[in-house]
Amino acid sequence: MDTKSRKSKAFKFWLCFFLGINIIGLCIIGGLAVLSSFELEMLGRDIKETQRFKHNMAVKFDTLARYITDRVETDNLHSSATAENSRIADMYLAELENEGENLIYFARNPKTNKVITNSAIDLGITTKGPISLPEEYDFYIYFNGEKFIGQKDGKPLDIYTDREYINTALRPYLESPNDYVVRSGDREIYYDIQDCQILLAVNKGIVGNPYGYSSLYDLQRQAGVVRWVLIGGFAVFAIGVGLLILSIIKRRYIKEFEYMLGKILGKIFFEFKVPVLLIGSLIILLTVQHFFQLSLVYTVLLAIASFWLLYIIRIDFRTNGVGVFTNNIISALIRKYKEFENRHPLQKALLLRFYTLAGLEVLLVVLTIIFLLMMVANREGSLFIFSVVFMALGVYLFYRYLRRYTNTVDDLGKIIDQAERIRQGDTSTKLQLSPDRDLFSLAENLNTIQDGITEAVERSIKSERMKVEFITNISHDLKTPLTSIISYVDLLMKEKELPLHVKDYIKILAQKSERLKILIQDLFDLSKVTSGEMEFEKKPIDLGKLIEQTLADLDDRISESQLKFKVNIPNSPVPIISDGNKLYRVFLNLFQNTLKYSLAGTRVYVDLVTDDKKATVTIKNIANYEMNFNEEEIIERFVRGDKARSSEGSGLGLAIAQSFTQSCGGDFDIEIDGDLFKVMLTFDIKSHKIIENDELK
């Protein structure tokens, strides 16, 4: 899923959460408001049993009573008042008229013989006997001149269930009239309705009157509205709960959005958050303190607002942690300064930093003093706060500078150590500095150099390996034809019928092919040892014995030569750790060289000298030719193609001797002094009894 749709998804689910909480909160207010109002009694009940309906009927009864008794307010006994009174009475009557079929009314005063009714039929009210109403009228209240009767569906009816009454006409005729109190705001007025008959009957079905206002119909309609409001309220509440549940199920997304929100919050400076926080906390505190004095709506709205405030604070702290405090204007300024600093080379940046700090410190000290002086001059204590703030800022900046300086010095030490490590050949240990450090780029450069070295070493190892492989293949390819040459030369040598000069030619062929064979093997060995591919089996051996053995091995050739070997080897063993076979090869090559290139009749000196730590072998001879080359060149002689190259051997003898010696753990030196040729080999003495104890077994 791509991040964009994921983000929008996170936002959508969070919106569910947000709306859910708000809706639930608001529904709680609404619910409480509905609960607190009397309209609730209209819910789910017959409208005719509600108190409002009964009150309505009582008012209507009063209207009839007032009309029938021609009651005049006692304190307004003059003609205009009478006229006004009768006008109001007519208006009320018109209201009754507007009810139409919904209502039957009847009133008669026997004293004045005044009758008022909307009923065409005789209701049997003439006598004091029971009344006869049409069947569809299930509700009536009736005063027969002596007694009040209220009935609904043939059952007696208590018209003042809330024990409050609004009119006075009926009170004297109710059972235990003193139980009732005057409804607040109403004036108590008496109507003398003794001997009058008053009837109000309501139809089963209340219908609207298209030509006038029916208060009964309006009541009924209101009841319906309350029902729908409640149903709607519950539905909205359910939606709110549903949204909340959905958001809880998908809280992974909510968390994501909260994290994004937290990131955004993290960018806001601490200084801006503080006032919001303070005001918010204050409001919450006041709300809690005055909880019972405030109206319900305010309380709940504040509760919701507090909830979101706490929620945001929580997210901020959870996402940014200490960052909430550290992301302030000062640190932002320091960051900006760092960006500015980064555009300069390090040495300049360090100086710049020092100057900036010095400048700022001076400025802050001056400001502190100014405010202190102002405080003293104006006797204004509150200015002291500014002094403290500037002073604290100065100390803080100095602390920051000092910390950074210490870190840089520390890092410098680490980098010096690292450079030393690299010098010693450690290319794997990396120096990791955090990117905001001054010396970060220097450390990174060192790491890059290390990588470069590692890469170069790997490449050279690889190329060496390829070289060895190449030489192995080449030597194989050279050996195969050489095998045929040697074999056929050998066959030729066995031929008896050949002329003498041809036999000479064949002899030369045999010699040269033999030399070629040695040359190939030596070349192969040399390339192997110089590339470090040759294996050395290092064991404790006696260097003196090895030289003696080598000389004994060459005894025939030595005694044949006209040279005198002066050998000086100590009687006690000279223990070293080395590869005997390879060292034999070294001394063999050296002695062969001596035999080849020494001036006839001269002495060859072979000395083995030891001290506590080193054993040195020196071979000295007088050359039988002019050595017009220096010490390095003689080893590379084969490459240079010197005139002193011999006709036998590979010419690689010295090079092999040097490489083998070094790989065996020794030093190899050559000195040329006129005609004196001197080879020196030095080995570490490893004192051991192992030769006697282990190796001889």
Add this chain to the structure above:
Amino acid sequence: METPCILVVDDDREIVKAISINLKNEGYRVAEAYDGMQALEAICSQDIHLILLDIMMPRLDGLSATMKIRQEKNIPIIILSAKSEDSDKILGLSMGADDYVTKPFNPMELMARVKSQLRRYMTLGDVNMKDKNNTVIRTGRLAFDTETRTLTADGSPVRLTATETKIVELLMKNMGRIFPAEEIYERVWGEVAYSVENTVMVHIRRIREKIEINPREPEYLKVVWGIGYKIEKI
């Protein structure tokens, strides 16, 4: 006894031809093959007594061929290879080859090795008979009878002087152990050793010339450089 038949296997036909000429001059019958598969076919179709086998060959290389042959037959195999590393030799011998000769080889040395292997192969029964006495010390193609104090190489007696016999006896009886020159001198000559390296070495070299096929690259009587001398246990 019938004339032994030797199979020469190498992808280089000239080398095969040269070896064949040399072998025929020595009086052997020769079969030729130019890769491993042909070699296996030749072994199945003919009675072969010894195989000279190159390693780097098309179709089936010498090492694989050696393994295949060893699964069925006990014919001596001498590997001929341009690979001269010790590790190559060890690999070849561990695959079941009896000898390993590096190219370029000396034809005379190769003939000597062929002869040696054939003699051991043909006289194997006799050798086993002798072994029952428990008086014979054996290593590779060498056998020293402690009772008669005689040394045989490939079954044929080696003529040694009294001193040489003593040296061989000492080294054979302690096969694999390294003796410094001084110890050999003291035990053989019975005198205090002083600067005896040359003396001992001269005798060692003489013995080598009598028992080794190529005295310059000895297989049995070896110098352990910087320590002493020993006879290798093979």
